[in-house]
Amino acid sequence: MKAVLDGVVIAEADRDDLASIEGNWYFPPQSVREGALHKSPTPYTCPWKGTAQYWNVALDGAELTDGAWSYPDLYPGAVERVGKDFAGYVAFDRKVVVSD
Template sequence: MKAVLDGVVIAEAPEEELISIEGNWYFPPEAVTPGALVVSPTPYTCPWKGAATYYTVNGLEDRAWSYHDPRPTAVARVGRDFARYVAFWRGVEVID
């Protein structure tokens, strides 16, 4: 699967390497194109997953996020450790 913004592939990995959480595909960190993400100052804490880090993608703020240290209960709920996996939104298409 690929995460694409304005025709540019930002991340790419086989579907079996991704994790689906609440309708979002999370890509393993090694699947993300080096240099594609820049940490954003936007703060957010999910009530059940923990503190998130948001990223600017190709100059567009807050188009991706990840959980660097998800809560143990969140990992148990998801069934896999998703630390540092990256999800995309707001204009980023995830396609086969």
């Protein structure tokens, strides 16, 4: 699967390597192109996943503030709820097109 912003591939991985959570595809961190994500100070905490790290997406002219997020330190029970360890996996804003 690919995550594409303004024609630029931001991440790419096999579907089996991703996690599908609440309508979002979470990509393994190693599948995200180097230099595509830049830490954002935007705060958010999910009641069952934990504290999110938001990311600004900027690569090859494609830019989106707070266009991605991940959960580096999952709350107890999150892995069991999803059925997969998704710590550090990256999900994208709806403006980033995720497709096969």
